[in-house]
Amino acid sequence: MSDAAELVDRVRDGEIALHELEAHADADTAATARRRLVADDTGTTLGTVGEYAIDAADAEPNIENMIGTVQIPLGVAGPLPVAGERADSEKYLPLATTEGALVASVNRGCAVLRAADGANARVTKRAMTRAPVFRVTDIVEAEAVVEWVRDNRDALADAAEATTSHGELVDVTPYAVGDSVFLRFGYDTKDAMGMNMATIATGEACEVVESETSAELVALSGNLCTDKKPAAINAVEGRGRSVTADVRIPNDVVEEHLHATPEAIAELNTRKNLIGSAKAGSLGFNAHAANVVAAAFLATGQDAAQVVEGANAITTVEAREDELYASVSLASLEVGTVGGGTKLPTQSEGLSVLGLRGGGDPPGANADRLAEVIAAGALAGELSLLGALASRHLSSAHAELGR
The missing domain is CATH 3.30.70.420 (Hydroxymethylglutaryl-CoA reductase, class I/II, NAD/NADP-binding domain)
Known part of the structure; x- marks a missing residue:
């Protein structure tokens, strides 16, 4: 087997191609050689990219021409109380993101859900499609x-x-x-x-x-599936898992935690998430559900491009006599707990935080539960942002956190 320096020379001499290095060395050596060559040719320092804890061989099913890893800060929101069809529990929701204030916002929403005795969540349809x-x-x-x-x-x-x-x-x-x-x-x-x-x-x-x-x-794919593209068929018929999370929040909890009246939050949701989204021709009628979907996907090894479908969500809010009802329905949330990126060490740890690593009993239970938890996390994020907007605290919150 060749060392990294020898591999670089052989690539430069045209003896082997960049994508063939794993055939001549172990995965880590191949990644090191490729990283050195790219760094030299581009005049770039890639020292941090090359510092990673995983075995490059573990990543071989998930990446080609590997040179290292990109590290994304990982936080947790919660505990997130959610009663689903599969289990009732409080979970810490792992969220990987570079967007400041996002985890803080979802964390505030989790506090609202806890004060309201938790959210309910149900998967209403399961159908991964190919057309x-x-x-x-x-x-x-x-x-x-x-x-x-x-x-x-x-x-x-x-x-x-x-x-x-x-x-x-x-x-x-x-x-x-x-x-x-x-x-x-x-x-x-x-x-x-x-x-x-x-x-x-x-x-x-x-x-x-x-x-x-x-x-x-x-x-084999005629784009009616529809994978990784905005599509009304996914919003209507669903894809992957269709899941809804909802909560009934007493009026005093709304005012204490969200610093706005239930009527103000309900009106804001109607004018922003429903009317505003309709005027824009949006497929998603929500405030920022994609934020939670994307951060949870990165933390648990989901296909990040399928955030496109995951943003197919409708947020509803109704001010009732003594409570605020709120829900988030994600029509096409494509998640799994086995296969793909879920097998990578850091992502599998993210699933372990949720107690959802690997296959469930019965089969499908863990993926259902993951969908329920992400939906509840999206609901927490929606409530927090709606509260910040209704109380006119959004800009001050970002300023306070220095974001």
Whole structure:
């Protein structure tokens, strides 16, 4: 095996390519060589990037051309009291972020939830989707394919589920657009986020469609899934997990902790999160749910790009006679506790803080619980920001924290 200096020389001589270093040395040596070469060629000091506690070999399934790691400050908010379908408990919510005042804001929201005897949360739908697109001759042929799919769902399920010991096909919805047919497959992927599982399973199902109909597969993903792009279909039909957290807050708790009346907070939510978002043509009708989703995703090893779907959230607030009702509904929260980035050492520790590392019992329980906790954290963040805006304390809070 070569040392780092030798590898750098061999790359410069054109003997091996930058992406081939792991074939000639262990993962840490390859990363060191690549980091030295990049630092030299760019005139950059990468000493901090090269200081990391993980074994580079652990990261090989998650990164290519590794040169080091980027460290993001990790904080906790809580305890966060949330009663879910899977368990009732108080959790410290790990949040990785570079945005000052975010953790403080969520932490204040957690105090509101504790004073209100906790939030409730429920996962209402589970369906990781993949939607291939097929070519047909015309709409007559498209209709025939659609009818075949509706009549042969069991055959598609048999093919798809043969590829996995955990995934379960729960839905196939056909869409015809001219001479294109889209099939939106939805899977219960248990404790995995399940994008790879859904893709592999759908590939097998597509072979059945092609063998039994006149449709020809054009692409395994036809963008009706919809993955990592703003899409109304995710806001309406959901993707991954659809989850809602809500709370009933006594009026005196609202005024003590949020320094505003329930009526003021309810009006603010209507004018800002509902009317303002509608005027903007937004797909998310909330104050900043993506802040909590992104920070929790980074802390627990989720796919960060899927924050796009995670921001598909609606915040509702109602001033009742003696209480304030508030909820956050996240239509397409894509989370898992096994696979992907959840296996990395620091991210698995983040899941361990929540008691949700690895597979759940029954399968899917841990991912459900993670979705419930993130939803409750988003609710805490919404309440805190709405309170800061209603009391006109937002700018002063940032100024006080020096952000």
